[in-house]
Amino acid sequence: MAIERLKEVSLVPVLRKIPYDKSKKIVQALVDGGIEAVEITMETERAEAIISESIDLFGDRALVGAGTVLDVADCRRAIEAGAQFIVAPVLDENVVRYAADQGIPVIPGVFTPSEMLRAANLGAAMIKLFPASVLGPSFIKDVKGPLSHIPIMCTGGITLDTARAYLDAGANAVGAGSALLRKDLIEVEDWTGLTEEARRWMTAIRG
Numbered sequence: 001m002a003i004e005r006l007k008e009v010s011l012v013p014v015l016r017k018i019p020y021d022k023s024k025k026i027v028q029a030l031v032d033g034g035i036e037a038v039e040i041t042m043e044t045e046r047a048e049a050i051i052s053e054s055i056d057l058f059g060d061r062a063l064v065g066a067g068t069v070l071d072v073a074d075c076r077r078a079i080e081a082g083a084q085f086i087v088a089p090v091l092d093e094n095v096v097r098y099a100a101d102q103g104i105p106v107i108p109g110v111f112t113p114s115e116m117l118r119a120a121n122l123g124a125a126m127i128k129l130f131p132a133s134v135l136g137p138s139f140i141k142d143v144k145g146p147l148s149h150i151p152i153m154c155t156g157g158i159t160l161d162t163a164r165a166y167l168d169a170g171a172n173a174v175g176a177g178s179a180l181l182r183k184d185l186i187e188v189e190d191w192t193g194l195t196e197e198a199r200r201w202m203t204a205i206r207g
Contacts (some may be wrong), residue, residue: 001103001198002063002084002085002104003016003085003125004106005036005037005063006037006063006084006085006105006125006126007126007151007172008036008173009036009037009173010109010122010167010173010174010206011035011036011037011163011173011175011179011201011202011205011207012037012038012039012065012153012156012172012174012175012176012177013030013035013038013039013175013180013181013198014039014041014043014067014069014175014181015027015038015039015040015041015050015067015133015174015178015181016041016043016067016177017043017044017045018042018181018182018186018187019039019045019046020045020046020049020050020051022052022189023046023050023054023187024054024057024169025052025059025189025191026186026191027030027050027054027057027062027064027155028058028191029063029191029192029194029195029198030062030194030195030198031058031061031062031198032195032198033194033195033197033198033199033201033202034198034199035062035080035202036061036062036063037062037063037064037065037085037199038054038062038063038064038065038168039065039066039087039175040054040064040065040067040083041066041067041068041084041151042064042067042068042069042070042077042078043068043123045184047066047081048077048078048080048081049081049194050190051064051066051078051081051082051083052076052081052082052198053136054157055082055084056174057125058164063084064082064083064084064169065080065083065085065086065087066079066081066083066085066086066087067088067094068084068086068087068088068089069087069088069095070088070089070090070092071092071094071095072093072094072095072129072168072184074095075095075098075106076098076104079099079102083104083106084104084105085106085107085109085125086104086105086106087106087107087109087128087155087175088101088106088107088108088109088128089109090108090109091108091109091110091115091118091119091130091149092108093118093122094120096108096122096123097122097123099123100122100123100124101197103123105125105126106123106124106125107125107126107127107128107153108124108127109127109128109129109130109155110127110128111129111130111132111135113143113146113147116128116143116144116147116150116152117147117150119150120147120149120150123159124149126150126152126153126173127150127151127152127153128152128153128154128155128175129152129153129154129155129156129157129171130154130156131155131156131157132154132155132156132157132158132174133156133157133162134156134157136140137165137166137168137169137171138169139164140152140154140166140169140170140171141169141170144169148170150160152169152171152172152173153171153172153173153174153175154166154173154174154175155174155175155176155177155183156175158174158175158176158177158178158179160179160180160200160201160204161204163176163201163204163205164205167205174205176201179199180197180201181194182194182197185197
């Protein structure tokens with residue numbers, strides 16, 4: 001099941017507004033670097049096509065989810081494209097309920113312990129602490145005391161140097177955007193360089 005695989009993933013690259021014509025090479029480079037899940041944000045041009053094609057090509061090696069899901073319409077489009085998990089920047093109760101009803105793991109964005117518990121009670125498989133860099137790893141450690149049953153993914157401002165600290169503090173996974181998906185590598189189509197960057201991140205978070 002996707003939820004069981006998702007709980008074993010420690011790093012989720014966030015592919016935001018990547019060019020469609022390079023999308024296959026980008027996902028290929030990440031998967032070759034050891035990445036086990038990718039998140040395609042829904043405001044990306046041809047997001048549904050990228051999700052569907054990534055699953056067809058790499059689904060046996062990595063989970064493919066949809067991010068920046070802002071409403072039920074986005075959620076429906078993502079699921080119809082085959083998204084194996086749903087990520088949102090905020091806690092929209094309708095989105096959580098809809099995805100949960102479809103049997104798709106949903107990870108809504110939250111910022112407070114109250115939102116964390118509300119999301120879990122609505123059926124969220126995990127919560128996305130966002131923006132995590134504002135709160136820092138110590139917040140994870142503190143909130144894990146009373147809310148240890150709620151899996152946490154930290155996203156927003158995560159860097160190669162800080163990623164491990166969030167996992168050590170109790171987070172289940174971290175989401176990484178531009179710090180991992182370096183524009184300088186993508187612009188010159190340095191797919192080997194992007195693979196090596198992914199490997200560096202995987203090595204860092206695994207200790």
